[in-house]
Amino acid sequence: MVRIAFDKELVLAGHFLLRHLSREELRGLAQSAALSHHAPGSVIFQKGDPGDGMMAVIRGRVKICSHSADGKELVLNIVNKGGLFGEIALLDGEPRTADAVALEEADLLVLRRAQFLPFLSERPDLALRLIAVLCKRLRQTSAHLEDTLFLDAPSRLARALLRLGEAFGRPAADGGFVLDLKLSQQQIGNLVGISRESINKHMGDWQRGGLVAVNGGYVTIRDRAALEEIALADA
Amino acid sequence: MVRIAFDKELVLAGHFLLRHLSREELRGLAQSAALSHHAPGSVIFQKGDPGDGMMAVIRGRVKICSHSADGKELVLNIVNKGGLFGEIALLDGEPRTADAVALEEADLLVLRRAQFLPFLSERPDLALRLIAVLCKRLRQTSAHLEDTLFLDAPSRLARALLRLGEAFGRPAADGGFVLDLKLSQQQIGNLVGISRESINKHMGDWQRGGLVAVNGGYVTIRDRAALEEIALADA
DNA sequence: GTGGGAGTGTTGAGCGGTTCACAGCGGCGG
């Protein structure tokens, strides 16, 4: 037990949001924070659940998504190790607005509202950091909305790939950028708001044209410039 | 001059975000805050401008919008008297992500980043209030995105009308709700991401069906329940 | 090995919504 508490403190101290807290504060937070483990595909929370805390990803990936009445899925975000999700419900205490699903074997650190809020009042710098996180999210979501309304399918897809490249890209042996994340065409479609068939069509074109390569669910960006070209041009 | 300074302090004190500050704090803030006036249709700021402050609307309405490469417009929000906009750029100092345009004769109070940020570090309650504002915006924008991807045109239009009803609705003499805001079909289209012609078609249907009425650019909601029905059903 | 499930590749039909084109109409400025 002691060992686990120590681990938690270490994890907290390593997190960008909290690294400026004092040792005592970290300890206090660590004691109230819970570790939780999730199998791939398991649901962490669902839209409408009471939102009483936020999660920091220690290991694995989590997708934040939402479902329409007729079963379509929209992936709002994919959170990497070191990332944060569920902050909104932590901060305003309202129900969750989206689902969270573990994509891989995932470990999370759960910070509960009741324990966390007091820190916020005492540590303005922490609040400022959180504000920065929220602003970034807001910018992302606005951009996503603009893309959806202004751009056609290929442009949106190209943008999504480039964005994924930013977040999950790793230089590959042959000079391209491999997305270190297994994605089915369906998942990509859900990220961009486009049917699986259309994804297939465009990705197929681009593979033949040498812009991208796909290998067992892993996408490689081969010609970034060409994708950027497609991404910005609509007319 | 003294009178203007006094006015500003009063305005600040009346604002929900700031009403819990002390008299001295308000005075300090008031001295650094600038009043600005804008004619209908005039641009307050544009996407890409350096974002060095946020605005509180004292009089009039302001629309927050964004433009695509080929000239289409997306209206993200319409800010009423008492409302706030431009907070994001104030908080993170990044360029503005959208345009702001005065819809009517408008007076604004401009709070500059350099003057405002220090308050945030000293007044955690203020930071918490701002966090709440950001969370609300984030929820709105996410919902907007979901609507856009999940719903067809009539549902989105119905939702937009109902939302406008919340914000600008006033009970009318004949039992309906008048939207206290002059809106062309084009503007409505820009709010929902739908062409003017489609708006015309659906609004026409609904007028004939008695769900809504339009009078000189002012929309009245006559059958709210029917609109809600349309709003939620997609399939 | 074999069956089944999940993912991929491909197609053609159909539809929702845009685009274009144009006709009326009201209001405001000259």
Added chain:
DNA sequence: CCGCCGCTGTGAACCGCTCAACACTCCCAC
């Protein structure tokens, strides 16, 4: 009072994307 401009109303043509359908491959479980 006339002319113009912005808004509304409407229909036809078009188009990008979805939807439904199916064949094929891979891989894992049994």
